[in-house]
Amino acid sequence: MRIGVPAEIKSNEFRVGLVPGSVRELVAKGHEVIVQSGAGAGIFADDGVYAKAGARIVPTADAVFAESEMIVKVKEPQQVEWDKLKAHHILFTYLHLAPDPAQAIGLMQSGAAAIAYETVTDAAGGLPLLAPMSEVAGRLSIEAAAMALRRPTGGRGVLMGGVPGVKPAKVVVLGGGVVGTHAARMAAGLGADVTIIDKSLPRLRQLDELFEGRVRTLASTLETVETEVLAADVVIGAVLVAGASAPKLVTRKMLKDMKRGAVLVDVSIDQGGCFETSKPTTHANPTFEVDGIIHYCVANMPGAVPMTSAQALNNATLPFVFKLAERGLAAFDRDPHLAAGLNVRAGKITHAAVAGSLGFDSLDGTQSFRIAAE
């Protein structure tokens, strides 16, 4: 198959759909990979590196789209990219269509088949193409907290691991899923005093076994959340209720009773945030203060470490890219988890939950789902 990799054009996006190592794997299997000149600049992989991996370099995004059958990206296509997509294309990327009807219509009008990383599933009921970015965000959350805790940046002036004779920072992680687990691992590794709070008892049991006593686990109740948050130097917000806005576990009222200069890192900000006082921030200006408490609420945390993020994403996407490259959309027949990624095909929304969120159910009627059911 001819696989195209355009340069990402969303502002501040430094990742790339296929890293050079993935290009090499695909070329070795007999596929052709067409890369836009400069597409790897954000990860310091220049055209020469891609050419050495076997890619054909073309000067423009127009050429990539015109010459490829499948387009592999990172971020949802922007308006100028919808226009380049044609009915014969397969698009494989993050789409996040639910809150974005304009993009949904753009993709429907293109006639292309659009497969969203975020709705591809796995046998354990997880979302394998979201997990790598949660791993990155979880680990990064502790680096962000450690920086924000420093006095010159307005923080409490506490060193994560303390030193012999001085207490370490108290880190409370709300939500012990992928983000929370990786945050706890980093915090414990730095020597912090770590507590994970989750509402799932089976999950708390797993975490207890995983950390072998190095991390405390607590069941999520109003009481435990409040008690732990008030005593914390750092709170990591990592809760997720699938398909819903994040619950506001830390209220504005609680801030007044927290330790001065404590740090809240709201990783759940992309779902509205789990602290009442959160609002999205950017890497350029990541923190703000409310009632003496430092908030870090960057909505695209993995974007800060594109070398790691692009490789982590490729590790997860490449097996699916192979399947699509080998069999095209017929790959769905043998892989229902990949089929769950299909959001748009031949002018229709094909994913029931996405269609429901968009309110397209009524627009397209039952026919919207005919293709998904086939």
Ligand SMILES: NC(=O)c1ccc[n+]([C@@H]2O[C@H](COP(=O)([O-])OP(=O)(O)OC[C@H]3O[C@@H](n4cnc5c(N)ncnc54)[C@H](O)[C@@H]3O)[C@@H](O)[C@H]2O)c1
């Ligand atoms: N800001 C970023 O750059 C970024 C990057 C990756 C992920 N995220 C976001 O981080 C959040 C967490 O993602 P994840 O992959 O870890 O999800 P996950 O589903 O693996 O984990 C969520 C956990 O929250 C727990 N939970 C739900 N309600 C709770 C409550 N009231 N109290 C305590 N625990 C509760 C669940 O039991 C689950 O264990 C999501 O909103 C995700 O979109 C943000």
